[in-house]
Amino acid sequence: ASKSSHERDELIKSWEDDTFAGFSSSSKCRKKINKVAPERKYSNRSNGTVNGSLDYGEYASDREIRRRLSRLNKKSMDSESETSDDMDKSSEYSKSNTDSTSSDTESDTELKSQSQTGQSRADGSFTPDEGFDSMTDDREWGARMTKSSLVPPVTRKYEVIEEYVIVSNEEDVKRKMQVSLPDDYVEKLNSQKSGTEESDMELPEVKDYKPRKMLGEEVLEQEVYGIDPYSHNLLLDSMPEELDWDLAEKHMFVEDVLLRTLNKQVRRYTGSGNTPMIYPLHPVVEEILKGAEEDGDVRTVRMCQGILKAIESRRDDKYVAYRKGLGVVCNKEEGFGEEDFVVEFLGEVYPVWKWFEKQDGIRSLQKNNKDPAPEFYNIYLERPKGDADGYDLVVVDAMHKANYASRICHSCRPNCEAKVTAVDGRYQIGIYAVRKIQYGEEVTFDYNSVTESKEEYEASVCLCGSQVCRGSYLNLTGEGAFQKVLKEWHGTLDRHQLMLEACELNSVSEEDYLELGRAGLGSCLLGGLPDWVIAYSARLVRFINFERTKLPEEILKHNLEEKRKYFSDICLEVEKSDAEVQAEGVYNQRLQNLAVTLDKVRYVMRCAFGNPKDAPPPLERLSPLEAVSFLWKGEGSLVQELLQSMAPHVEEHLLNDLRTKILARDPSGSDDIWKELKRSLLWLRDEVRNLPCTYKSRNDAAADLIHIYAYTRCFVRIREYKTVTSPPVYISPLDLGPKYTEKLGSGFQEYCKTYGENYCLGQLIFWYNQTSAEPDCSLARASRGCLSLPNFSSFYAKVQKPSLQRVYGPRTVKFMLARMEKQPQRPWPKDRIWSFDNSPKVIGSPMLDAAVHKSHLDREMVHWLKHRPAIFQAMWDR
Numbered sequence: 001a002s003k004s005s006h007e008r009d010e011l012i013k014s015w016e017d018d019t020f021a022g023f024s025s026s027s028k029c030r031k032k033i034n035k036v037a038p039e040r041k042y043s044n045r046s047n048g049t050v051n052g053s054l055d056y057g058e059y060a061s062d063r064e065i066r067r068r069l070s071r072l073n074k075k076s077m078d079s080e081s082e083t084s085d086d087m088d089k090s091s092e093y094s095k096s097n098t099d100s101t102s103s104d105t106e107s108d109t110e111l112k113s114q115s116q117t118g119q120s121r122a123d124g125s126f127t128p129d130e131g132f133d134s135m136t137d138d139r140e141w142g143a144r145m146t147k148s149s150l151v152p153p154v155t156r157k158y159e160v161i162e163e164y165v166i167v168s169n170e171e172d173v174k175r176k177m178q179v180s181l182p183d184d185y186v187e188k189l190n191s192q193k194s195g196t197e198e199s200d201m202e203l204p205e206v207k208d209y210k211p212r213k214m215l216g217e218e219v220l221e222q223e224v225y226g227i228d229p230y231s232h233n234l235l236l237d238s239m240p241e242e243l244d245w246d247l248a249e250k251h252m253f254v255e256d257v258l259l260r261t262l263n264k265q266v267r268r269y270t271g272s273g274n275t276p277m278i279y280p281l282h283p284v285v286e287e288i289l290k291g292a293e294e295d296g297d298v299r300t301v302r303m304c305q306g307i308l309k310a311i312e313s314r315r316d317d318k319y320v321a322y323r324k325g326l327g328v329v330c331n332k333e334e335g336f337g338e339e340d341f342v343v344e345f346l347g348e349v350y351p352v353w354k355w356f357e358k359q360d361g362i363r364s365l366q367k368n369n370k371d372p373a374p375e376f377y378n379i380y381l382e383r384p385k386g387d388a389d390g391y392d393l394v395v396v397d398a399m400h401k402a403n404y405a406s407r408i409c410h411s412c413r414p415n416c417e418a419k420v421t422a423v424d425g426r427y428q429i430g431i432y433a434v435r436k437i438q439y440g441e442e443v444t445f446d447y448n449s450v451t452e453s454k455e456e457y458e459a460s461v462c463l464c465g466s467q468v469c470r471g472s473y474l475n476l477t478g479e480g481a482f483q484k485v486l487k488e489w490h491g492t493l494d495r496h497q498l499m500l501e502a503c504e505l506n507s508v509s510e511e512d513y514l515e516l517g518r519a520g521l522g523s524c525l526l527g528g529l530p531d532w533v534i535a536y537s538a539r540l541v542r543f544i545n546f547e548r549t550k551l552p553e554e555i556l557k558h559n560l561e562e563k564r565k566y567f568s569d570i571c572l573e574v575e576k577s578d579a580e581v582q583a584e585g586v587y588n589q590r591l592q593n594l595a596v597t598l599d600k601v602r603y604v605m606r607c608a609f610g611n612p613k614d615a616p617p618p619l620e621r622l623s624p625l626e627a628v629s630f631l632w633k634g635e636g637s638l639v640q641e642l643l644q645s646m647a648p649h650v651e652e653h654l655l656n657d658l659r660t661k662i663l664a665r666d667p668s669g670s671d672d673i674w675k676e677l678k679r680s681l682l683w684l685r686d687e688v689r690n691l692p693c694t695y696k697s698r699n700d701a702a703a704d705l706i707h708i709y710a711y712t713r714c715f716v717r718i719r720e721y722k723t724v725t726s727p728p729v730y731i732s733p734l735d736l737g738p739k740y741t742e743k744l745g746s747g748f749q750e751y752c753k754t755y756g757e758n759y760c761l762g763q764l765i766f767w768y769n770q771t772s773a774e775p776d777c778s779l780a781r782a783s784r785g786c787l788s789l790p791n792f793s794s795f796y797a798k799v800q801k802p803s804l805q806r807v808y809g810p811r812t813v814k815f816m817l818a819r820m821e822k823q824p825q826r827p828w829p830k831d832r833i834w835s836f837d838n839s840p841k842v843i844g845s846p847m848l849d850a851a852v853h854k855s856h857l858d859r860e861m862v863h864w865l866k867h868r869p870a871i872f873q874a875m876w877d878r
């Protein structure tokens with residue numbers, strides 16, 4: 001979403017206050033901010049190279065590429081300023097949905113950077129406010145920690161639990177966690193292992209029960225520190241060149257030896273209530289030196305001496321580690337073996353709808369939505385698609401009730417993975433080692449978390465210290481190339497067409513069930529839903545499959561365009577496989593969003609109708625007679641609205657005359673009602689064009705609108721459900737972020753979500769998006785013009801002095817035609833003569849007709865609008 005310039009200024013001000021340095025360049029002089037996207041590994045994640053099994057040679061060259069890229073980025077950012085993309089500003093994907101002229105860019109405003117010099121205290125540590133350097137000009141070393149990104153000095157306490165705690169809808173949640181192996185599980189597993197199975201449908205991974213590693217004995221929960229990518233590179237740069245260490249060894253020195261020693265030193269802060277936010281690396285290197293001297297390890301001695309010399313001589317460079325909060329460290333002398341079970345990820349289990357209610361509550365209670373997001377402790381527990389009852393999900397939140405698994409930190413080169421396994425007939429999230437873990441090594445896994453918020457992404461500077469660190473422990477989604485196919489092939493009209501089709505059929509075909517089954521959606525997710533919802537879901541799955549085939553090409557095109565700016569030698573094969581991997585990620589995310597949507601609407605339907613199956617289809621096409629009532633003669637018909645709007649501006653006898661003629665032209669009695677209705681509307685159009693226009697009464701514009709209605713066939717009634725108010729969810733100040741703990745004390749806040757009449761329709765239409773708390777309002781905004789035509793009252797002034805915006809000249813008509821012809825799925829802008837219903841009861845437009853019939857916009861309709869003579873021109877129309 002684009003930011004208004006005011007918001008941007010505010011943001012920049014807050015950055016100034018916080019000595020913004022992460023993902024940015026900041027130097028002594030004022031500089032532009034440049035966003036550095038997370039670097040992706042130039043490897044194929046799907047062919048078994050995940051989690052650190054790549055050899056270091058590849059990593060090393062990867063880093064080199066990144067260095068070159070960031071150096072070039074730096075150059076280009078000094079000379080370029082991005083411009084906003086008008087296409088995105090008013091699309092239905094934009095949060096604000098206004099047609100403002102705000103800009104997407106953050107790069108064209110200058111930043112004042114502050115210079116602060118870190119100084120050691122007597123105890124060798126820094127105070128939180130010290131030691132933030134933004135003065136260095138050397139910006140090619142990647143993301144840097146910011147003051148605002150640091151974990152606040154509140155150590156969260158949690159209630160230790162031994163089992164999952166289900167928050168609500170216990171039966172439902174239990175069902176979703178229950179394993180159901182397919183009858184031919186063993187054969188499937190074998191054929192998948194031997195590579196004879198075509199489908200790569202993820203099968204449940206059955207494991208025997210194993211006790212977790214004992215806290216306090218095999219693992220320790222302690223304060224942990226890490227280094228940002230910048231510091232990793234700073235250390236590499238400080239290593240004496242004359243030593244015969246290859247790059248891989250240098251990386252491992254930082255990632256392994258240094259981090260282990262660091263975390264041994266900082267352990268003492270655990271529970272002390274006095275943990276510094278940053279910690280100097282000097283004593284860490286000294287300790288390594290001491291050990292190496294004792295062991296007679298000359299190479300390491302030289303390395304440490306070299307680094308210490310650099311620390312001494314490069315006073316402007318800050319050699320520090322940053323606090324990550326609590327973490328988990330291996331405390332077993334012989335270490336952990338590869339594939340060892342470490343611990344279950346326990347927490348409170350939420351049905352998805354309830355989790356999102358809580359998120360809506362958090363957003364509504366957070367007074368300032370730019371507040372840093374609180375640390376997150378939640379993981380989706382997803383049923384494997386190869387389960388006999390199919391895919392589904394619940395949310396495990398480990399913020400308040402948990403075990404030590406919740407304190408495991410993220411790494412971009414983790415030593416563990418979090419995976420869903422089937423243990424004793426129930427799915428759980430288990431943390432398993434993916435390689436050997438040494439004594440003293442921090443236990444980590446890749447959070448694989450995504451955010452749609454650029455601010456959140458940028459604030460989440462990663463401190464894993466790994467050589468392949470992506471810079472943020474979150475991934476940014478919902479941007480650029482990933483949305484291409486969705487925007488082009490799955491616009492508002494397309495989605496309404498699919499929904500209308502599903503509502504009219506209100507039955508599920510065998511092909512629908514097969515399609516859903518092939519995507520891994522089965523009885524667990526779909527059970528109990530009305531047929532029209534299942535039929536619609538099958539149509540969405542068809543789109544998701546279509547997108548999966550189209551997207552790699554789009555992503556590849558985008559990535560190549562980006563990289564060609566910086567590199568001449570690009571390996572097309574690597575880029576292609578990278579694009580495939582990313583497209584697969586989008587595919588999985590789409591299915592996840594569909595599942596989340598279905599869970600939300602099922603809940604609301606259950607509240608509104610008792611049995612969700614009783615929820616009637618929300619879209620219903622008007623019969624010809626109903627269309628006559630809606631347009632021509634019914635109570636509150638459009639023609640009535642037109643006459644009422646005209647009344648203050650037209651002489652009474654003229655109006656009465658028109659009224660009588662309208663009555664006489666009622667098309668309801670005709671054999672071909674549609675034909676007659678069109679004829680009557682075209683007659684009315686010409687009658688209205690014959691009435692005198694003034695700048696307060698734009699009969700010319702009203703006549704154009706009648707014309708557009710005359711060419712519309714498909715009118716659709718929106719059936720509203722009753723509103724539903726949920727029982728309260730309880731939100732603790734900790735859920736809102738540490739800042740609120742001070743403000744709100746320790747009391748829980750209640751939040752009751754109300755679901756509006758069109759919530760289900762809105763959520764189903766915006767199935768791919770979970771960020772809107774009121775998808776029904778988004779729906780009304782997205783419908784403007786393209787689905788629901790303007791009100792007649794738009795063209796007649798109620799006030800004495802019309803605003804200058806009541807402009808309806810050739811340019812407005814041209815704009816309208818361009819929208820209708822070239823961008824039919826985009827809503828019409830707000831700041832024009834048109835006004836729209838906030839919640840239209842009936843929708844319909846020639847553009848919807850075209851989508852429903854998969855045809856072009858009616859040429860005759862367009863031709864008339866293009867060529868009809870102008871009958872009036874107000875002063876400001878030109």
Ligand SMILES: C[S@@+](CC[C@H](N)C(=O)[O-])C[C@H]1O[C@@H](n2cnc3c(N)ncnc32)[C@H](O)[C@@H]1O
Binds near residue numbers: 409473
């Ligand atoms: C699931 S919690 C992990 C436990 C947390 N450190 C604590 O003290 O409770 C996730 C939070 O830990 C911190 N964290 C975890 N991994 C990190 C990393 N690689 N870099 C920076 N911060 C990290 C972030 O504050 C994140 O929001």
